[in-house]
Amino acid sequence: MRTQSSTVHEPTPSYSLFDHESKAIDSIRSRIASHNLGAVLSNLNLHDDQSNRYFEVDLLVITEYAVYVVELKHWSGRIEVRPHSWLQNGSFFKRDPHIANNFKAKLLRGMYEHRFPQFPPIYFESVITFTNPETIVEGASVGATTDHNPTFATIERFIEYLRHQRKTKEPALKQTQIHAFMDYVKNYSAPRDLRILCSRATRLLNVCTRAQSGQR
Numbered sequence: 001m002r003t004q005s006s007t008v009h010e011p012t013p014s015y016s017l018f019d020h021e022s023k024a025i026d027s028i029r030s031r032i033a034s035h036n037l038g039a040v041l042s043n044l045n046l047h048d049d050q051s052n053r054y055f056e057v058d059l060l061v062i063t064e065y066a067v068y069v070v071e072l073k074h075w076s077g078r079i080e081v082r083p084h085s086w087l088q089n090g091s092f093f094k095r096d097p098h099i100a101n102n103f104k105a106k107l108l109r110g111m112y113e114h115r116f117p118q119f120p121p122i123y124f125e126s127v128i129t130f131t132n133p134e135t136i137v138e139g140a141s142v143g144a145t146t147d148h149n150p151t152f153a154t155i156e157r158f159i160e161y162l163r164h165q166r167k168t169k170e171p172a173l174k175q176t177q178i179h180a181f182m183d184y185v186k187n188y189s190a191p192r193d194l195r196i197l198c199s200r201a202t203r204l205l206n207v208c209t210r211a212q213s214g215q216r
Contacts, residue, residue, distance in 0.1 A: 081139030
């Protein structure tokens with residue numbers, strides 16, 4: 001009988017977590033370029049008109065055979081990959097990140113189909129990749145997986161997966177089409193780093209305003 005456990009929400013990322021994410025993105029970008037696996041966009045901020053909400057995308061990998069929407073996780077400890085909720089350190093349940101990431105994939109697919117109806121259909125895949133080398137991930141996917149919603153314990157495994165995908169899938173997009181979609185997404189999306197800067201500037205302005213009010 002399963003004991004009831006509380007759901008843990010991820011903390012607001014600090015500078016150190018952004019450093020981890022930046023290093024992971026640089027590592028993935030470099031390896032994708034060295035193996036010529038596709039085009040990469042990172043730190044995207046997508047707006048959904050229907051809900052009037054913004055959705056952050058860590059990494060978008062656009063290839064000839066698929067588009068991969070990648071969520072990076074720097075969680076620590078032992079992670080058990082399960083349907084609906086993942087278990088961390090045997091005590092805390094976290095909502096399966098593929099649930100939210102699949103919505104981002106559908107949002108991007110809608111953008112692709114609306115803007116480029118003449119382009120061939122292509123699959124948008126949700127991918128979760130862990131970036132903490134000390135994390136133990138039970139139930140993670142292997143590089144040769146053919147399952148949807150793969151979860152990889154390491155960056156190396158994710159790159160192995162992309163290389164295997166290239167070997168087993170038929171190309172659908174031309175390079176000109178890849179870059180056309182990439183440019184569209186890049187222009188559509190507000191860079192997340194800029195949003196962070198604006199947020200910090202707003203907080204600083206509020207501090208200054210309060211300080212000035214106290215001097216009166």
